[in-house]
Amino acid sequence: MVKKWLSIVGIGEDGLEGLNNIALSLINHAEIIVGGSRHLSMLRKDDLREKLTWKSPIDTSITEILQHQGKSICVLASGNPMCYGIGNTILRHIDISEITIIPAPSTFSLICARLGWSLTEVETLSLCGRSPALLQSYIYRGAKLLILSEGKNTPKMVADILTKRGFGGSKITVLERMGGIQERLIKGIAATWEDMEIADLNAIAVDCIPDPGMTGFSRLPGLPDNAYHHDGQLTKREVRAVTLSTLAPKPGELLWDIGAGCGSISIEWMRSHSRCRAIAIEQSASRLQYIANNATALGTPNLQIINGTSPAALKDLHQPNAIFIGGGVTSEGLFDICWDILPIGGRLVANVVTIEGEQKLFAWRDQIGGELIRIAIQRAEPIGKFSGWRAIAPVTQWVVIKNSQFPNYTQNG
Structure with a gap:
């Protein structure tokens, strides 16, 4: 059996007096105590054991703890160490089989x-x-x-x-x-x-109580178009809702949003769940600023924004679970790179509005399969004293899921 050499003890505002016997035993028998200055000050003044105070960045302290592996070490934490606490950070470096965790009530x-x-x-x-x-x-x-x-x-x-x-x-x-x-x-x-x-x-x-007439935005895809600052390069609300449904975000997954425009697809991907991640790739300087502003305003400040042209900008990015191509479909070699990086079960969705873009999608569909969809939206707008239907430019969408039948396809292979 692996020896449990590290303990993490959660402490409330009532200090050591509020701990149970097991927690106190772990603290009393530890050779080294780790914590913030507030926690270490709770110990007796005559406690001469080695003490480690958290440093910044925190990984520096984790490295220091690992250098003492084998000794009995106790980390003092606030409340529940596994609720936005130090326990989550430590477990990225040390296996739970080597750790004992005693939580206090969380905040x-x-x-x-x-x-x-x-x-x-x-x-x-x-x-x-x-x-x-x-x-x-x-x-x-x-x-x-x-x-x-x-x-x-x-x-x-x-x-x-x-x-x-x-x-x-x-x-x-x-x-x-x-x-x-x-x-x-x-x-x-x-x-x-x-x-x-x-x-x-x-x-x-x-x-949360809204002012009269205010409700807040839904987390479902299809935010109003006026929720975004943009220069016209925006996937319209109805098309965006369809596109997100085919991309099918799941907690913890990563999206590549290629030709991100104002960032609406990647932002709504991330809004679907707090653990969803996205990378927006865009070459226009003004649109990059739109993406940053929209991400901040709509609650996704951790959206990773890449300034560059695809496919060159895709080099060395983390493997995605899904890829959306909203611009640059005709770029040479783009599809090969995207298809090669996708894992089995990964989704690729591409939207185009030009004939040349459609030709690319037809060619890819002929080689790989997948589904082609034409999305045509009309909105009622005033015509003089009356109303009429005004069509939005139709969008051709290609959706494909990578499976074992064509895992390593390239256009040359």
Whole structure:
């Protein structure tokens, strides 16, 4: 059996006194103690054991821990180490078979206990070391949000984001030092929230209430076209919804969005689930700025943006689970690279509006198979005093799933 040489003990605001006997035993018998300055200060003043304080970047400290592998080491953490905590980071480097984890109640559990909210019916996110723009994709009518705060300025920042999104009536509760004798709750409304003295150690609960006429965006594909800043290079709402349904995003998957335009496909791919990832490849400098602005405004600030021309820009990118080609279909060698990199079960979707683009898709379909679809949309628009149908340029779409029959096809093979 593998020896468990590393323990991770979660500690609440009540300190070591709040720990059970197992947790205390792991701390007392450890040769080396690891933690932040706040956690290490909880130990006795005459504790002479070796202590390691977290360094930045955190991987530096993980390397230091591994250098002591074999010794008994205890990591002190806040709350539940596996809830946006250090446990997740450590497990990327050390197998669970070598670790014992003793959690304390998480911040989210404590908030729900204080406010009477069901933990299974809330949205949870952390803004510690993360872009505040992540909050944008969580805002909708009736949402109950639990937010791990970056510090004392985070509540005001959250209130400002809510107000600008048309959710100024949202109820905000800031919870300080939960579980300790200095615990405090501060309540207010987003639109009238004022700067005040707030402890750095705080969390935020939000009951999202929209202003009259506001509802927030759905996480399903097909956001309104006016949700995006663009120069006309935009996959229209109806076509976008069809395209995302054929790309079929799943949690944890990666999309290549080639010829991304204003980024609508990759942004809505990522909005479908917090673990979905995407890379937007675009050569136009002005459109790259549109992508960055749209990603921030719509809650996907972690969208990776590549400035370059395909297929050259695709070199050394992580293997995707799905590829969308919205521009550059006629580029020499593009399909070969995309098809070769896709894993078995990977999806490839290409949209074109030109005859030359269609010819490429016909050729690829003849070699590989897949499905060709013509998407034609008409919208009612005013014609004088009356209304009439105005057609949007029809889109030809090719959809193919890589299977074992043609795993390594190239146009030359």
